[in-house]
Amino acid sequence: MLCPIIELTKQLIRCPSISPNDAGCQDILINRLKSIGFQVEKININNTKNFWATRRYGKTLAFAGHTDVVHPGDINSWNSFPFDPIIYKDMLFGRGAVDMKGALAAMIVAAERFVKKYPNHKGCLAFLITSDEESSANHGTLKVIERLISRNICLDYCLIGEPTSNIIVGDIVKNGRRGSINVNLIIHGIQGHVAYPNLANNPIHIGVKLLNELICIVWDKGNDFFPPTSIQVTNIKAGDGSTNIIPGNLLIQFNIRFSTELNDVKIRENIDILLSKLQLSYSIEWDVAAQPFLTSSGILIDTVMTTVLQYNKIQPKILNTGGTSDGRFISRTGAQIVELGLVNATIHKINECVRISDLKILSKIYQNIMQQLIA
Numbered sequence: 191m192l193c194p195i196i197e198l199t200k201q202l203i204r205c206p207s208i209s210p211n212d213a214g215c216q217d218i219l220i221n222r223l224k225s226i227g228f229q230v231e232k233i234n235i236n237n238t239k240n241f242w243a244t245r246r247y248g249k250t251l252a253f254a255g256h257t258d259v260v261h262p263g264d265i266n267s268w269n270s271f272p273f274d275p276i277i278y279k280d281m282l283f284g285r286g287a288v289d290m291k292g293a294l295a296a297m298i299v300a301a302e303r304f305v306k307k308y309p310n311h312k313g314c315l316a317f318l319i320t321s322d323e324e325s326s327a328n329h330g331t332l333k334v335i336e337r338l339i340s341r342n343i344c345l346d347y348c349l350i351g352e353p354t355s356n357i358i359v360g361d362i363v364k365n366g367r368r369g370s371i372n373v374n375l376i377i378h379g380i381q382g383h384v385a386y387p388n389l390a391n392n393p394i395h396i397g398v399k400l401l402n403e404l405i406c407i408v409w410d411k412g413n414d415f416f417p418p419t420s421i422q423v424t425n426i427k428a429g430d431g432s433t434n435i436i437p438g439n440l441l442i443q444f445n446i447r448f449s450t451e452l453n454d455v456k457i458r459e460n461i462d463i464l465l466s467k468l469q470l471s472y473s474i475e476w477d478v479a480a481q482p483f484l485t486s487s488g489i490l491i492d493t494v495m496t497t498v499l500q501y502n503k504i505q506p507k508i509l510n511t512g513g514t515s516d517g518r519f520i521s522r523t524g525a526q527i528v529e530l531g532l533v534n535a536t537i538h539k540i541n542e543c544v545r546i547s548d549l550k551i552l553s554k555i556y557q558n559i560m561q562q563l564i565a
């Protein structure tokens with residue numbers, strides 16, 4: 191007998207939904223959800239497709255995810271065509287198999303089975319799906335959340351199906367993500383001839399001092415849920431290659447990934463103090479790409495932990511490393527947020543693939559979480 195989770199994953203992989211294109215994925219999901227009684231609202235903005243689907247009322251458990259995928263890269267490097275799903279030795283290959291069409295299929299089939307068993311469930315089951323998680327994310331989950339907040343719709347629990355697992359499904363879950371700030375700093379000097387340094391002011395020489403202090407700052411020690419805050423310099427640029435000119439400006443770009451021990455205001459204050467201590471002439475641009483968020487405790491994380499232990503015989507570890515996720519927008523609703531998905535070993539790579547048995551286990555885990563929280 192055909193497995194509905196595998197069939198749906200394959201159907202989604204066949205849609206070449208390179209971000210932010212949806213390429214028909216959401217119509218497939220919407221049809222499935224409508225046929226089991228979901229109310230669906232499409233929220234399409236420019237080239238991004240989103241939908242918000244709900245079934246019944248009460249405490250809301252939302253499953254969140256994205257239909258877009260990253261570019262397959264060099265198609266000739268793949269063993270099979272990336273948008274033509276193929277099963278080989280218990281693995282299903284195709285772009286998005288893990289990130290995250292497999293998880294979407296697991297969620298949808300879990301919802302179908304749950305609704306069949308508990309047609310009059312006591313809480314609200316919801317889906318928040320976007321086609322722009324992998325690119326700018328400007329018109330995706332952010333916009334849906336803004337709309338929900340404007341209507342005073344609150345989410346109680348949100349499970350994000352991003353691929354968090356390391357070796358087996360559920361070995362790692364996330365209950366938060368770090369914040370991220372990008373900084374563009376230009377140090378202004380005075381351009382001149384290298385042979386007349388007294389008539390110039392070399393911004394590189396000053397910049398080296400600054401960089402040295404910057405990378406040695408101990409921001410915090412992290413906490414139970416986050417590693418220590420870290421700074422990484424991403425670019426340094428000055429001059430045009432001439433060997434006899436002291437350049438007028440030095441560009442330094444850096445990124446800071448910060449824990450819940452800090453916030454962007456404190457980070458700015460510290461860097462401003464350092465810049466004024468060194469008496470630099472500079473201009474600076476800040477881009478707060480994400481605030482950190484954390485669900486340190488609650489019924490959702492407890493349910494996820496016990497369900498994974500029950501279904502996959504492993505005690506999950508909480509590890510909030512890696513980049514940010516759409517959870518940064520969803521956290522604005524005050525929802526408890528947990529991320530649990532497939533094994534991430536091949537995400538964004540050539541020959542992305544998922545273990546067939548993992549799809550089935552993940553779907554059972556999702557279904558049990560629905561039963562525990564809103565049946």
Ligand SMILES: [Zn+2]
Pocket residue numbers: 256289290323352353
């Ligand atoms: Zn993803």
